Structures are given as structure tokens and as C-alpha cells.
Amino acid sequence: MPFSAYVQSAVFFVLAVVALFGSAGTFAIAVFWIYLAILAAIFIASILWLDPDLARERMRPGGKKPPLVLRLFSGVLVLHWIIAGLDHGRLHWSDTVPLWLQYLSLIALAGAYAFCIWAMRVNRFFSSVVRIQSDRGQYVVTTGPYAVIRHPGYLAGIVVVVASGIALGSWIAAAFLAVATIPFLLYRAITEDRVLQAELPGYRDYAERVRWRLVPGLW
Secondary structure, X not given: OOHHHHHHHHHHHHHHHHHHHHHHOOXXXXXXXXXXXXXXXXXXXXXXXXXXXXXXXXXXXXXXXXXXXXXXXXXXXXXXXXXXHHHHHHXXXXXXXXXXXXXXXXXXXXXXXXXXXXXXXXXXXXXXXXXXXXHHOOOOOOOHHHHOOOOHHHHHHHHHHHHHHHHOOOHHHHHHHHHHHHHHHHHHHHHXXXXXXXXXXXXXXHHHHOOXXXXXXOO
């Protein structure tokens, strides 16, 4: 993985730590520590297992800076950490999430991140933007989770944004993140599928074999 990816991952992790504990005003929140341990494990797994060329593509898709919408998406994540910290640690607006549900959401969060890592390991064209990567020799990937659904990354993303605020014990943070991001993720899934069917050789045939975009039997 490129050195800049290490730096970016470390900075993002530090942002999570500062946003959660800084806004909470205390380090004595166990679910925050577990949440951060999951993030750390995912960052380490990404460094160890992902194709370095894919890391470069995700950081600078097509050799360009990521679009503004992706930077805004990261900002929304940080803001929901701040909301969760304020809610759970200081202001107690909506920190009534049952402990069992918080731990169940932590499991869902870890599973979704692991599922996404699996998809990225199988698919070296897992870019951060919608584009046909002719410069990288893109072809249709049909193995791993792609044998069952066409867009496992978006499914993982939706599970993450639904589970994250709940795992952190804040209904408000959960609602904020879901409302701010799920429409975007669904729009991206639909747009990307259309682009791939129109422009990537073999994808239309693949889409006829693998009917489901995100959830088998549903959509």
C-alpha cells in the first residue's frame, strides 16, 4: 500500500478518536473503545491484504483527486462521531440504545467491514468513483460475493451507516448518518450499475446471471 495511504488511514483513525472522546469528555465508554478497535483492525487488514494498485486508485481515481462528494461523505462520518460523543458522554439527548443492541450493532459493523474487505480483495477495480477503468484493464469480476450480488460494497456501506450510530449508543447519530448517506449510496449503486451495463464488456450478461444488486431475493 502506498505510504500516503498509511498516513490517510492514520489521520482518519485519529480523527475518530478525537471526535468520539473529545466530544464525550470522557474515556470511560466501553463501546467507543470496541468501535475504535474494529476500525483499527479494518485499517490493518486493508494494509496487509489489499492490492497496492487498488489503494492508489481509491485515493486518486484515474490519477485525480477524489470528488468533493466523497470528502463530504467523510465529513459526515466525523460529524456523526461528534454527535454520538456529545449524546452519549455529555448531553444524553437520545443515549437510550439498549446495551444488547449496541453490541449486536458492533458485530454487524465488523461483519460489514469484513465483507467489504473481501469484496475489495476479490475485485481490484473497486474504485472510489464510478468510472470504467480501461487504463487498468478492467473486466467483469464474478467471484467471491460478486457471484451472489452485483454491488457488495454498497450493501456493506449501508449496513455500516445503519449500525454505526446505534453501536455508539446514540439514536440521533444513527438517524443523522442514515438520512445523510443512504440515499447517496443507493443512487451510486443504481448509477454505477447503469454505467457498467452500458460501457463494460460482458457486464450485461453478468447482470442477467446475477439478478440482485444488493439483497438476494429483494433488489
